[in-house]
Amino acid sequence: MELQSKYRTLRDVPQLDYLSPGGSLCAGCGGLLAVRLFHKVLGKNVVWVNAAGCMTIMVNYPLVPLKSNWLYTAFASAPAGAQGIRDALDILIKKGKIPESEDLKVVVVTGDGAAYDIGLQSTSGAIYRNLDFYYLCYDNQAYGNTGFQVSSATPVGSSTATTPATPSQPAGNIQKRKDLFEIWRAHNPPYIATLSSSYAVDFLKKVEKGSGFRGPKLYISLAGCPTGWGYDPRETIREEKLAVDTGIWPLKEAVEGKVRHTVVPRALRPVEEYLATQARYQHLFTPTKRIDVIRQIQNDVNSYWEGVADREGFDIKLVET
Ligand code: SF4
Numbered sequence: 451m452e453l454q455s456k457y458r459t460l461r462d463v464p465q466l467d468y469l470s471p472g473g474s475l476c477a478g479c480g481g482l483l484a485v486r487l488f489h490k491v492l493g494k495n496v497v498w499v500n501a502a503g504c505m506t507i508m509v510n511y512p513l514v515p516l517k518s519n520w521l522y523t524a525f526a527s528a529p530a531g532a533q534g535i536r537d538a539l540d541i542l543i544k545k546g547k548i549p550e551s552e553d554l555k556v557v558v559v560t561g562d563g564a565a566y567d568i569g570l571q572s573t574s575g576a577i578y579r580n581l582d583f584y585y586l587c588y589d590n591q592a593y594g595n596t597g598f599q600v601s602s603a604t605p606v607g608s609s610t611a612t613t614p615a616t617p618s619q620p621a622g623n624i625q626k627r628k629d630l631f632e633i634w635r636a637h638n639p640p641y642i643a644t645l646s647s648s649y650a651v652d653f654l655k656k657v658e659k660g661s662g663f664r665g666p667k668l669y670i671s672l673a674g675c676p677t678g679w680g681y682d683p684r685e686t687i688r689e690e691k692l693a694v695d696t697g698i699w700p701l702k703e704a705v706e707g708k709v710r711h712t713v714v715p716r717a718l719r720p721v722e723e724y725l726a727t728q729a730r731y732q733h734l735f736t737p738t739k740r741i742d743v744i745r746q747i748q749n750d751v752n753s754y755w756e757g758v759a760d761r762e763g764f765d766i767k768l769v770e771t
Contacts, residue, residue: 453662457654464490470515474507478683480674480690481505481588483647485559488586488669491657494518497535497554501528501569503561504595505588519554525568528558529576532583555661557584562603563593565670566628577637577666584660585668587630590675598678598730602628605698606750607743608730610678615733621743622733626750634668635704643703643712645671648691652701652712659703672699680729692724697751700758711758717767718755721748745771 456462468489475482481504489496497519500506509520523531536556542548560569565587573585592610593599599612600623609615609622634642640663643656653671660667672693674686681689693699694713698721701713722744725731734740752768759766 453659455655455658457651457658460650463487463650463654466490468494468496468517473515474510475504476675476677476683478674478676478686479504480647480672480686481561481590481594482508483686484586484588484645484653484671484673487647487650487653488557488584488657488671489516489518491654491661492555492557492584495552495554497521497556499523499528499531499535499556499558501525501558501560501564503564504590505559505561507595525564527572528560528564528569529572529581529583529585532556532558533576533579533581536582555584556582557586559586559588561594561673562587562589562591562630563601565589566602566630570633574637577634577639580665582664583666584657585666587668587670588673589670590673590678591627592675592678594675594678598675600625603630605747607725607734607747609733610730620733620740622730630670631668631702631704634666635707635709637666638707639666639668640664640706641703642668643670644699644701645669646690646694646699646701647671647674648687649694649701649713656703656712659705678730680732681727685727689724689727692719692727695719696721696724697755698724698747700754709761711762714764714766716765718751718769720769721751 469486494517499521502525521531589603591603592601597611600610604623605627613623615622641660645653672690674689676683695715697718702711734743748771755766
């Protein structure tokens with residue numbers, strides 16, 4: 451039976467913040483918003499273990515905007531840092547050096563570069579060892595803070611600094627994203643979820659639900675990136691919502707491996723509505739419209755949702771291509 455959540459409407463989003471306002475990240479950063487929401491559920495007894503990435507810029511000692519704790523690690527080794535902290539806490543509690551009330555939740559926070567590429571090996575090891583930790587990936591779909599180079603989370607059609615649209619490669623990036631959700635699921639962790647701050651109640655519920663499990667817990671949060679995606683910083687929530695409503699960013703969870711979609715758009719909006727609003731896709735619209743690439747993206751979305759509707763038994767109205 452599904453446990454009753456304390457988050458039912460937007461009015462239930464906690465007012466208390468564990469992050470000070472201001473800071474050195476780009477205005478409108480969706481990654482920062484994900485960290486803020488995540489922290490609201492976990493409370494202040496948290497240690498963030500950060501792999502090199504955009505969030506690293508948030509903490510410039512002695513200027514720490516968090517009311518919790520922070521450990522910075524190299525790109526590939528955040529899960530190893532998390533293991534060290536978890537082990538140290540367990541030993542200190544066992545020896546009675548600190549009371550259980552001072553235990554900390556250990557949260558790895560990385561961008562997609564570390565999560566999908568550079569840190570995947572150490573992550574796999576940590577899941578295999580059944581480390582009790584949260585893994586929050588803010589997925590802005592490129593290497594954001596070094597100039598928006600392609601990562602293995604970059605979607606087809608996106609122009610990046612290393613996959614620009616050119617006469618010989620007019621689509622921009624042609625590689626499909628790795629499926630990090632399924633890579634984790636193959637390791638049999640107790641809880642995995644995708645998130646978007648635009649569906650804040652769904653977001654909070656999933657963090658709350660995952661907290662009920664010991665072991666590795668993955669959260670992949672879409673992270674609208676005004677700087678790299680090319681839109682007005684005030685539109686982050688709108689962009690993230692369009693990603694969900696067009697079906698490009700499915701909101702789902704897997705409890706003990708069983709997958710369920712938590713937000714199901716009854717009628718998908720055309721992907722074009724999402725792509726047209728971002729500079730990284732403008733080569734698909736000007737000087738000539740790349741109907742072939744847009745159709746490929748739409749077909750991929752349609753076939754994903756067709757499969758989900760069959761497996762989970764609901765109706766969904768697809769977009770005709
Ligand atoms: S580059 Fe993008 S993800 Fe990185 S801080 Fe700026 S807005 Fe956030």
